[in-house]
Amino acid sequence: MFSSSLRTVARTQVRSFAKKAAPKKAAAPAAASGGGSDLAHQPSLKLFGVHARYATATYVAASKAGSLDAVETELLAIDSVTKSNPAFSSFLKDPTVAPSAKETQINSIFGDKISDITVNLMSALAGNARLSETDKVVGAYSELMKAKRGEVAAVITSAAPLSKAVADQVTAALKTKVGSAKVVLSMEVDPTIMGGLQVQIGDEFVDLSVASRIDAVSRSINGPQLSEL
Incomplete structure (x- = not known):
């Protein structure tokens, strides 16, 4: 108890x-x-x-x-x-x-x-x-x-902490996407993405990380080989 x-x-x-x-x-x-x-x-x-x-x-x-x-x-x-x-x-x-x-x-x-x-x-x-x-x-x-306050939650994941200048640039870019809605921004750090950014805004996810690009290149290289098996 x-x-x-x-x-x-x-x-x-x-x-x-x-x-x-x-x-x-x-x-x-x-x-x-x-x-x-x-x-x-x-x-x-x-x-x-x-x-x-x-x-x-x-x-x-x-x-x-x-x-x-x-x-x-x-x-x-x-x-x-x-x-x-x-x-x-x-x-x-x-x-x-x-x-x-x-x-x-x-x-x-x-x-x-x-x-x-x-x-x-x-x-x-x-x-x-x-x-x-x-x-x-x-x-x-x-x-x-x-939703009542007209806010849109956004989570920015980076490999290292972003400077205020970069964070402000990201926020400004997000505002152009959501129009009049207020962006409520939170930052997360994940070294495994290696570089670039991952952006979660509302229910939309955009992966601009270095890790995802490497993965895409790897798939493009291995794809034809796998299709020939």
């Missing part, structure tokens, strides 16, 4: 992260819709799969309550704690703890410390034995929020 001391640590870390992640001047939340249909609160991006269903249901509930940003902050806080707190991560992934027991523990850990919407999501994941997939649900919710 998750000890009381670890519960306290988890609560404290979530509250601390949420406070730091919250915007300095958050806009007042929109009034909750009393009688509107779910259609008016559906996200603009359609995702598929189990994780997407949890994320979309949470998005609709948060939209009705005018707390989309607050729920996103809380979910990112939980995800951060999961990655930084091995004990909490083990608790989420432990298959020997019954779903009902995990659900009780989740309510005990968070209780009224975060919004009912976020607690309900975590409780549902616990009850359905999916707490180990929390990071995927959080990722899906973040994708929905990026």
